[in-house]
Amino acid sequence: MLSKKLYVGISFYLDDQCSDIWANGAVQNIIFLYLLLKKLSIVENVSLVFLGNRTTPPKGLMIDDLEIKIESLNDVVDKLDLLIEGTVMIEPIHCELVHNNGGKVVSYRMGNDFIMEMESFVFNKEPGRYFNGCNYDAIWTLPQHENTCFSYFSIVGRAPVYILPHIWEPIFSDKIIEKLKKQKIIFGYQPGSKTKRIASFEANINILKTSYIPILICEQAYRKNPDLIKHIYMCNTFDKKDQKAFHNFIGRTDIVKKNIMTVERRYQMPDFLARYTDVVVAHQWENGLNYAYYDALYGGYPLIHNSTLLPVGYRYDGFNAYSGAEILIDVIEHHDANYEIYREEANSFLTNLSINNTKNIKSHEELILNLFK
The missing domain is CATH 3.40.50 (Rossmann fold)
Structure with a gap:
């Protein structure tokens, strides 16, 4: 004692x-x-x-x-x-x-x-x-x-x-959500749309969390079924747009050539989710838990990720962008039917973090x- x-x-x-x-x-x-x-x-x-x-x-x-x-x-x-x-x-x-x-x-x-x-x-x-x-x-x-x-x-x-x-805790998310309410903007996944807006929020500060696999996942899903994807927002990449390596990488994709994907700045995640997002695609290496995931789950947004530490969401293995693309297509086509169960599972998981x-x-x-x- x-x-x-x-x-x-x-x-x-x-x-x-x-x-x-x-x-x-x-x-x-x-x-x-x-x-x-x-x-x-x-x-x-x-x-x-x-x-x-x-x-x-x-x-x-x-x-x-x-x-x-x-x-x-x-x-x-x-x-x-x-x-x-x-x-x-x-x-x-x-x-x-x-x-x-x-x-x-x-x-x-x-x-x-x-x-x-x-x-x-x-x-x-x-x-x-x-x-x-x-x-x-x-x-x-x-x-x-x-x-x-x-x-x-x-x-x-x-x-x-x-x-x-x-x-x-959703302390800071709730502050943003309250501001959005005053503007009559709804935070939280809205079922119903046949085509989905996809966003990725990897920091792109070091190799632990980058946009490369999310870009590959979105590219492959678009090639396979372009009618399912309305737009792709790749956040935290705007400052990288003129880097030769990144420019050459995204320049070879259909989603850039056809203006389906845009490079975006850093934003407060709940605000961007509410305004522009239906599906979140994530990737990490040795960084399987982070607050961006929790913000997405808090709003019931379908989270496609590769974290073995996260028991909720839709998981693909490692760096397998083909698997991630198949999951993305399946989520766009079927998540709405499973939305209520998904939301309950997400909330139960978040309670464990409190x-x-x-x-x-x-x-x-x-x-x-x-x-x-």
Whole structure:
């Protein structure tokens, strides 16, 4: 048992480079973690602790009404019982100060750092947020990163690694949905249309989530049955349109030659779903759980994906675009008949991700108690 309730700080990025809650899933993840930790009986205080000059969050993070406590890490570090490294990398001195007061330090790794470090190494890119000599008591990560990152995190971080459940709430989706209602725009899949609008939302920032397989799936489905596809929106590709490799790739497709597919910018996903989408086609490599999937499922939109970690939606194997195309055609022709069952299954799955789910609360509490044994 703990001798007292805990004062927990989670490092958080406030600067303008991350000014939109939809720009980075890790930012949402930290907000959900914060709200979950507030529910633990062993926690007295939770703060998002920042480093840097900015002291208030950008409006685009949409957290003003969530009653979130924000403090400077340097001001409170010697008071913390538990410091969780979140979206800001902490310094070894912070670890030392926490440890000097009998506290613990955890690194919460939400991204596939191993793959991103390999990209930095192979392509001589600017290195990202990895390790800097902090003395961690534990490293927490998520199920989608266990395969590639477990050994990397443990050996380089010199700490035991624990897998936490992926958590999600429709907090931010609901904010967008409320705005759409005021404009009389409906969020949620609308059965009835014989031809469908398809969208893909892969980030195209690294090789973990790219548009290449969704493009191949859509191209093959269009070649086989062009009358089923009304339009294809490939989001997060507009800034890539002049890259020679991408230009040559899409330039060979019928869906571009016949103006069926357009390259689009980054958008708030619930807004784009409501306005332009009937079917979502996704692809990932070693990143089987992400919030884009949950936004689609929340609206009952048919999600075609290749994630073995996702028990709902319509799954194809690996990089098999032929299989994905067959599934896409089948979804366009038959999803409407199965819509109610699909929606029930999606909602049941999303309930398992909730920060109010007893299993999720218990798993986080047990990991924290384990730190202080």
